[in-house]
Amino acid sequence: MSDGRDLDFDEEILRPVLESGASLCQLVSHEWERVDGALITAALRMNRTFYKWSGALRLQRWNNTTSQFDVVDEMMPVELMEWFRELEESSLLLMEDGHLLLDPNNADRAFIIWWLREMARIPKHQQKCLVFGSVHPTVPVELDKEMPLLHLSLPRRETLGIIFDHVVSESNLQPHQIEKNEALLDAALGLTIMEARLAFGKAIAVRQRLTSTEIDFIIGEKERIIRQSGVLEYFHPKTGWDDVGGLGPLKRWLKNRGRAFSSHAKAFGLEPPRGALLLGVPGCGKSLTAKAVAGLWRFPLLRFDLGRVFGGIVGESEANMRKALEVAEAISPCILWIDEIEKGMAGSQGSGSLDSGVTARVMGTFLTWMQEKQDPVFVFATSNNISQLPPEMLRKGRFDEIFFVDLPAQKTREEILRIHLEKKERADLADVFDLEALARASPGFSGAELEEAVKDALFQAFDAGRELEQQDIASSLEATYPLSKTMRENILEMRKWAKFRARLASDDATETLPEITEEVPRLATERRNLFVKEGQHTNEG
Template identity: 50%
Template sequence: MTIENDIGLYLRARVPLLVLVTVEEQRALTVLDAARAARDSSADLVSWDIADGFRSAAGRSMPQAPTPEKALEKIGEMVRAAPKKRDLYVLKDFHEFWSKSPVVRRKVRNLAHELVYTGSSLVVTTPVRDVPRELSDDAVVLDLPLPDAEALRAELDRMITSTGGGIRSELTVHGMARLAQAALGLTSTQARRAFAKAIVRDQVLDDRDIGAVLAEKKAVIAASRALEFTAPEETPDDIGGLEALKRWLTLRERAFGDEAAAYGLPAPKGLALIGIPGTGKSLTAKMIGGMWQLPLLRLDVGAVFGSLVGESEERIRQALTLAETVAPCVLWVDELEKSFAVGGGGDSGTSQRVLGTLLTWMQEKTKPVFVVATANDVAALPPEMLRRGRFDEVFFLDLPTETERREILHVHLRKRRRDPGRFDTAQLARLSDGCVGAELEQAVVDAMYRAFAEDRDITTGDLAEAIGRLVPLSRSQRESIENLRAWLRDGRAQSASFAEAERAAEAQVRLELA
């Protein structure tokens, strides 16, 4: 059901007070006018703001109302003069007044009670979801969603038509759809600005403009503070090992589309990556976006928290709504335990309310947003976080096996334009027992620094020496690492590696036999 249909239903049900949450004021007025006309074409849409007072869409003469109190009084008079009329009264930015004045709050409440017995309704447009407690029982709060791909395509077509043929398009029908799709997550105004920038650059629409619109979207999403938009380039070849996890992802690569839906498959919900620091959890999140060719949004949970009452909850809702608008996409929530640790309740319950909002959304979301959550310390996570239904699977990233360590060395040598065949990576893999991927990468970098200082290329000996100087986490944090690995052996997660999965299964069998 569209937002226009929702508003129309509430108007027909004679709901006296609607609160429409959006920054897109002009689009909100267009939507409201359409809902008004659908219910009664003879009705009027009357708007009020503190700068210009009343304005009638039908061109009627309007009374003067320089203050919000006077505006509410005049609306009451107009309604009482024609109680059967189905006019729509829109108050712009009224949250600024009812948040500061108990008189305004009381007058809004009185007017809402009076409107119940008439055909008219009151609508408040506001950019924040902040309804006074006194009005919460009378008001219906609706969020105006960001424009979808169809609306953005119509906006693009209107802009092209308005130029009177002054621009040339080299895009196919599919290319035009991709250009509109690239603007998902932007408001109508932001999308128009991005399209206009692409059009005026060279008066030609082509594939380059898709990247330009994506760059504009990246900047807009970054301004939201809670989300960071990235275009991931990592592939499975950039990660050594983790074959079980890669296979799981490959099986779900085609699941975001009409073909999978027609087959009866739901879109995958998400994945939790738990494990030892440095084993590639963050890199895996980036790899999923690149592998599935989906936008990657990183949720910065720390940036969600604000100092004002209700600000944090509003930010998390806005971030999740934006992710749904960009969908299909990958939403990466990094280091969960740092923001939602068990017992971390020194913020008057704000973190728990934000967590509750996130968990409810994960459970009930219907848009194809694939959530990738990473954590190092599983013991610090609330138990409800990893419950089935929120994630399709929980994977544990263990210390890499000897074969995986060899693959990781190959990856980092290739990344630095070195041929792995020139090195005895089998010997290096044996020497690096207990090292994680991040430590192996640092060993390669350290060896290259040494060789560069001596004006020569690196050798197996340089790498072996660098590995020998390492003090891996598996040694310096032995107890913590062992506790994490015991969690896997208890059968609480799947191993991301085939070899480790087999060993975990064998350990479980031995435990059951004992």
């Protein structure tokens, strides 16, 4: 079953627990074949009999001669554990889908817990261990100190190669229709063996071959599977480095760090970069940079929606977080992109009374992972609101660098307008229009607002039945009320904070925000402080 295919798990995780004399542990995995293989290998090595219980087939014993399971008895869980306690035989017993037995709605839950505690008290000299199988961690508080938790990580390239061989052997493909290589196997990283088997099988069914040309098909299947989780989304960046205007220091820093993932960098003594946090004004290129750097480094880009981590079922949020991080590690090297990270962190600094501390625990797990991760997963986080981030997120060690992305200065605005005209197949007009004049007419505009102005101008020209003119863009800019006016105080505060705590993402000198000569429109929910004089602003320093 195993044939040494999960040596790291056996040597580093399973073997120490079993040889320590533990008589109870929980093994978390969806992959029943790998679980069976690992435990059969351990039982053979330790000269123990291997038993497995499932809700469908009840108690079975592994037959080393026939390499299959033989049915033993129809016992139910409590009766099974009573039998195992009295068994006079060195053995391992796997109880599949144990999480179902500990469901709060299970009438026998208390009896299950009582008997599991009895399992934990089996003397070491009896050489017996009950392995409580589960698809997600389910350790009741009564067993928190007595049930070690073991995780079987997602399969690596070698294990996926075994699945590849098995799928091919069951097909009718000819040798010229088969090409096994690292790139094809790496395309399946992040999948369980069941998912990989299905992806390889579908490629054969649709393409009638399994070669390097099926890499895109396998990645497409992986995208679909990852998207089903609802937490991660696999991106195919089409954004190039030239699509990002300005941000010279940030671009240089990212290009420099990209080289540090190579084997030469490792031999030189460099550690893989941990990540970068981009703070700043909305619409100024933070998310665009994440997509561009994925293309530059040629890394998979996983968008991680922290808001979707939280679920209503007890333990679901923690399980979602662990699963997302496990997928990122399996796919590595990759970029884990967390857009507007402050939204996922909301509540992590509170007392936890509203959600029993779930938010704080989940975020604590994430921060610890960021600090201790060994796999080359580059965390690229963006934030529009510094005040909502916990202090521990901003300290060194979590991210390699914190950048502040400010509003584009005039020269950068000119560059951004050119980029968007060229993207709309108007490169000739970009050479004719006075982009410098348009940039001067748009102080305080974000990159997103400049893009929308170009789009709006195109609508005007199309409606008039003619080609785009410079005046169309000028009219759109004039009709736009930029965020720098509605968020003037916030931007000034961000600039003040970033001056001492972050690295500037741009070489451009900071431009003074336009003065507000008219009353700023207020939302119905905004309350005016009667003791603050309107138009009184903080110095920009």
